[in-house]
Amino acid sequence: MSPAAHASTIRIDDDQDHLTALDYKRIATLIGDEVGIKLPPAKRLMVEGRLRKHIRALGLASFDAYCTYLFKQDGLVAERSFLIDAVTTNKTDFFREPxxxxxxxxRMxxxxxxxxxxxRQPVLKIWSAASSTGAEAFTLAMVLADLAAQRGDFRYAILGTDISTAVLAQGQRAVYPAEMITPVPPAKQARYLMFARKAGTRSEVRIVPELRRLVRFARLNLMDKSYPFDTDVDVIFLRNVLIYFDKSDQEAVIARLIKHLRPGGYLVLGHSESMIGTAITMRQVAPAVFQKP
Structure with missing residues (x-):
């Protein structure tokens, strides 16, 4: 039976409709247990804003009806992936923290x-471990493509992983609004971006096929106890994600990622996470950059 079949036919105005403290706590606990992201009470209005349109699309009248569907009518089976996508913060930019x-x-x-x-021609393996829509992964690809062309002595492959299926799909398409590529240097824009504008739509760009072939995307929950990827990775970028985890989860994620680095490999955190790095048993070689012995 569809969720709408269980809903009240009386529609509640948005300004009167809110998650109860208990229902918000249940959603926050679910997200914390599933993906490690903490949702304090101050995030309630953000979560409501991200859920409203979806709840209406399901034909449900209110947050109360939605939470009844989730927690009393086995709606979580169908809704788990959507909830994760909805509350995950996916802030990303090209050449962020340049x-x-x-x-x-x-250096690296x-x-x-x-x-x-x-x-002869070693392959450098680079992992964007919280890749969001792929801007970081394709920034890495642009930098490495230029460097490989200059040096001529290595190849590279890039993996982008994220918990959100929605952002992974955008990364796989490699299509972005034109305003996103402002931070990309003009020379790299000319080499690695294709510009298109259809009548009546906003301008978009797509990453050139030469780079798309060298970047693959896969879903990964950083809270998983192990990761099904290579253990000889050269560089792992995990930036601006651990700030949403509690200390024990931060340390567990870092420990798991370190196992995937080859000796001499590097782990790169976000600048805002530099204090998290104080617990890492690796040598710091630059701000928020650590090298495995």
């Missing part, structure tokens, strides 16, 4: 290739 990409180009890649100087 110092890290400069460090990648000027040269050091990694020096370690593997006996190999």
């Amino acid at each position: 110092e890290h990409f400069q460090c990648l180009e000027q 890649v040269p050091a990694l290739l020096e370690q593997r100087r006996g190999e």
Whole structure:
């Protein structure tokens, strides 16, 4: 039976309709247990705003009807993925915190290739572990593509992972509103972006096929006890995500990721997470950049 079949036919105005404290706590607990993201009471209005349109689309009259569907009528089976997508913060930009990409180009890649100087055309494996819509992954691809063209002595592959299926789908399409690419240097825009504008729509860009072929996306819950990916990764970017986790979950996620780094590999956190890095048993080589022994 559809959720609408259980709903009251009386529609409650949005300004009168809110999650009860108990229902919000149940949703917050579910999200915390599932993906590690903490939703304090101050986030209630944000969560309501992200759920309202969906609740109406289901034909439900109120938050109360929606929570009855979720918690008393087995609606969680159908709604779990949507709830995760809805409350996950997916702030991302191209060339966000640009110092890290400069460090990648000027320090990390040269050091990694020096370690593997006996190999012919080694493949550097880079992992964007909270990739959102893919802006970080494709920024990495642009930087590495330029560097590989200059040096001619390595290849690369990039993995982007996220808990949200919606943002992963956008990363796979590699299509972005044109206003997002303002931080991309003009030379890289010319080389790596395709511009298109259909009549009556906003301007969009798409990443060129040469880069799309070298970036793959996969769903990953960082709260999982193990990750089904390679254990010889050269660089892992995990930026501006751990701030939403509690301390024990932060440490557990970092410990799991370190297992996937090759000796001499690097873990890059967000600048706002630099204090989290004080618990990492790796050498800090730059702000929020750590190297595995």
